Amino acid sequence: MELLDGKKIASDIKIEITAEVNKMKSRGEKVPHLAAVIVGNDGASLTYVGSKVKACELVGFESTLVNMPNTTSEAELLRKIKELNQDDNIDGFIVQLPLPDQIDAQKILMAIDPSKDVDGFHPENFGKMALDMTTFIPATPFGILELLERYNVETKGKHTVVIGRSHIVGRPISILMGRKGYPGNSTVTLTHSYTKDIVHITKQADIIISALGVPNYIKADMVKEGVVVIDVGITRVEDKSAEKGYRITGDVDFENVSKKASFITPVPGGVGPMTIAMLLKNTLLAREQRKIK
DSSP states (O other), X not given: OXXXXXXXXXXXXXXXXXXXXXXXXXXXXXXXXXXXXXXSOOHHHHHHHHHHHHHHHXXXXXXXXXXXXXXXXXXXXXXXXXXXXXXXXXXXXXXXXXXXXXXXXXXXXXXSOGGGBTTOOSHHHHHHHHTTOSOOOOHHHXXXXXXXXXXXXXXXXXXXXEEOOXXXXXXXXHHHHTSSSSSOOOEEEEEOTTOSSHHHHHTTOSEEEEOOOOTTOBOGGGSOTTOEEEEOOXXXXXXXXXXXXXXXXXXXXXXXXXXXXXXXXXXXXXXXXXXXXXXXXXXXXXXXXXXXX
């Protein structure tokens, strides 16, 4: 069994991006600038956005954090997005989800300029991704592809089973794993809450990508020997023996499944760190595309 170490690969990617930024600086060019908009004070969202801002500082990007109150109206947020769309100093920006109930998240994502949509959630970018065109790939699926590539995991002709059909992970990674090229060229089965006899399907899988959010859902008796396991799930489970009173758990029973796997991601330290690294990579791409215009 080999660990797909997202923490290490994310660190490597940040070093590579830093080198690119240093080249930009030496040429007297403007460095990439990422903005993040957060509405309200959700603890997990604040932590996540904070880590994105720190990552920007680490690689030499400029960053802007726009913190709006929980009472922000949809119209106010749309005005802020219009402002960011028109600001030539901003290369890319994200609106942190979830948003308060009074705001239609779909309407907000539609309002973002696709050329600045470094989360890759705008329908224009999603459509380009589905058509194998150059675009921003959503950061988590992008991170999964990068992990598979950097560890030389064979995907051609393999049976990939994706568990979960969210627009953020499940659906895009199912498209990407079936595309022509590497990583890709696999036969994909997309499973969800209405899939019957899921164990029969997972036992046939050469690669399992689980983005379900159910702790320890994938057990050892659900997988075959030599399987590649990508665990996207991340859930806080109460644990009074832990310092914080909880521990972070993935969708996979790591202790037992890892004994049968050829490659497996840990939780934490697998897909999570890759998500932020690929957001930075998308922002670098956004800067390069804006230079061409």
